[in-house]
Amino acid sequence: MTKTQQTKSRASGRVTLAAVAQLAGVATMTASRAITQPDLVSETLRTRVEQAVAELGYVPNRAARALASAESKVIAVLVPSLSNAVFTEVLAGIQDALDADNYQILIGNTRYSDAEEEKLLGIYLQSNPDGILLSGLNHSPRVQQMLTSSRVPIVSMMDMSTDPAQLSVGFSQVQAGQAMTRYLIDKGHRRIGFIGAQLDERTLKRADGYRQAMREAGLADPRLELMVPDPSTIALGAELVERMLAQAPDCDAVFCCNDDLAHGAIYQCQRLGIAVPGQLAICGFNDLPASAWINPSVTTVATPRYQIGFEAATLLRAVIKGETPAATQIDLGFTLMARESA
Amino acid sequence: MTKTQQTKSRASGRVTLAAVAQLAGVATMTASRAITQPDLVSETLRTRVEQAVAELGYVPNRAARALASAESKVIAVLVPSLSNAVFTEVLAGIQDALDADNYQILIGNTRYSDAEEEKLLGIYLQSNPDGILLSGLNHSPRVQQMLTSSRVPIVSMMDMSTDPAQLSVGFSQVQAGQAMTRYLIDKGHRRIGFIGAQLDERTLKRADGYRQAMREAGLADPRLELMVPDPSTIALGAELVERMLAQAPDCDAVFCCNDDLAHGAIYQCQRLGIAVPGQLAICGFNDLPASAWINPSVTTVATPRYQIGFEAATLLRAVIKGETPAATQIDLGFTLMARESA
DNA sequence: CTGAAAGCGCTTACAG
C-alpha cells in the first residue's frame, strides 16, 4: 500500500482506478468494467475489485470519465427564477425523474434575463451536457444559435410548442388565461381588469388569452389592462390593485397574472376596506399553497409544475438514450380552482 | 478548413483547441494561454487566436481542463430545501458572490435527509469540487468522513460553529430563539407556546433558545411545547395552532419556528374567530415577504440569508485561492421585527 | 514571448 513514486508527476494524490486495479490484481480496464458494467465481469474478480474500492475509498473522477467516454452524465436546467415556487417544484419533478441515473443536474437561474441565460448556457455547454431542459419557447437569437450548434437534445418546459420538431411539456398558457377570464364573465363580471408583471413569455400569453375572451364577449377595453415589467411580488400586487382602481374605477374583477400579485391585492383590499369578492373579485394564477388558506381563499388556476418537470426530464432521458418518443408534445393541462375570492 | 482525417478515432466532432491553434497558426499551448492567460501572449498572436475561436465557434471542454489542471472550477452547495424561500435567497447570494469567476455551481437539494445528503455529496465529490458550501453544522458520520478524506475546503452556513477550525457564516439560532421569547415575555405573556416542525438542527436550536428564556423567567412548562417532524407548511401551522390550544387552553402566545407555520396559524385563527393578537399572540421566524402584508402583519425574526450566502461564498473563494481569512466565524446577526401579530 | 512532449484518469475498440 506504500507505492508513492511520484517524482515530478502531476498526479492529484487521489486514489485512481489504476491503484484499485493493482490492489485487486487485475487490469485497469477490468476494474473499470467491474464498476460500470459489473455483469460483464466474473464474480470472483468483481468481488476483488469491490473490496479494493472499499479499502482504498476510491471515488471515480468524473472529468476523466466524461473525457474518455461520449457522455458527460450532465443535464443542464435553465429556469428564470428560484424565488418563484413554480420553478422550484419543476426542479423537484426533474430531480425525482432523474434520481437513479447518477446524473449531475446543473441548475441555472437566469433571473428572467436573456444576457444571463446566454452566459449560463455558455458555461454549461463547456460541460458538454447530454441534454438541456429549458423554460419557455422564446429565446434570444444568440441562445438559439448556441443551442443549434451544440446539437444537444433539448426539451422545453411550461408551454406547448407549435413546432412538431421541438419537444415540449407543459400546458397552453393562452387557453388557461382564456379559461379564467371566461369564468369571471360567466360569474357576471363585465369590467374585468388584468394585472401583469415581469412581462415574461407566460404572462404575455395569459394576457393574450384574457384579451381573446374579453373580445369574444364584447368586453374588451385597453384601459382595463395594467402591465408592468417589475418582478411579481406581494408588495407589487398591493400597489397595482390600487392603480387599477384609479385607472378604471368601475372595475369589478381583477385577474392577476400570478398568485403573488393576487395575494398582495387581497391584503391591500383588506386594508382599504374593499370587500373581496363583494366589491371586487380577485383571482390569481398557479395555485400556490397559501392560496387555499388566505381569507378569502383565492380563486386561481392550478398548474402541474411538478409533473411538467418530471415528464420533461423523463422525455429528455428517453431521447438521450436514443429512443423515439411516442409524443413530442405533452400537454399536461390545468385546473381552474374556484374558491372564495372570485 | 477541411481536415477530416478521422479514421477510427474517438473524436467527439466538437471543435478542439488544436483546431483553433492550427487555424491561428500557433502551437496548441499558445492558443491555450491566449485564452486563459491572455497577458502572457503577444497582441498579434492573441488576436489571431481570438479570431480563430470566433470563426470556429470554439467551446472549451471543461472535463479536459479539469483533468489536466488541478482545479475543477466547481463549487458544490448543499441545501436542505428549495421550496423554503430562505435557501433560495442563500443561493442568490452565492450566485452573486461567485458571478464573475466562471464557477460551475452544483446545487444539491438534500430534502432534510441524511441519506440524500450522502448520495449527493458522493456524486459531487466525483467532480472534484474546489470547495463545498454546507447548510448547518450537524452531519452524519458518513458525510463527515467523506468530507474529511476529500480534503476539500468547506464553509458551513446558517449557524455559528464553536470549533475555530470550522469556517462558518450565519447567526446564532439559539440566541434568536431566546430573543423572540424574551420579547413575548416582556410584552406580558406568560403562557407562551412553541410550535416546531421538521425538527431540523435550526428548529431544535430555536427551541433551545425558547426553553432557556422560559426557564430564566420561571415560566417553563413542557406542555407548552409542540414538536412534530413533518415539513413546515401553512396547512401544518393551521393544524398545530389548534392542537396547541387543545393541549394548553390557557396559552396566550405562540412562537412558531418559522413563518410558514405562523401564517397558517393566523389564517386558522381568522377562521375560528380567535383575535390575533388580542386573544392569542402569534409570531414566526425568518421574515418571509408575506409577513409584512398579512393582516395582522406578522411579528418575526428577520434573518440575513442573502448575506449568509454571499459572505460564505466569498469566504470560500478566498480559502480556495490560498488566502488566510481574517475571521473564520462570521456572525451576521438577526433582527427582531415587531409587528401587529404579537 | 513561444513551443514540443508528457501527462491528467478514465474508456473505447480490438484481440484473445
Add this chain to the structure above:
DNA sequence: CTGAAAGCGCTTACAG
C-alpha cells in the same frame, strides 16, 4: 471473461 494500447482535449513543467 480478461487485457495491452491508444486516445479523449486540455494544461503543466521545462526549454529556448
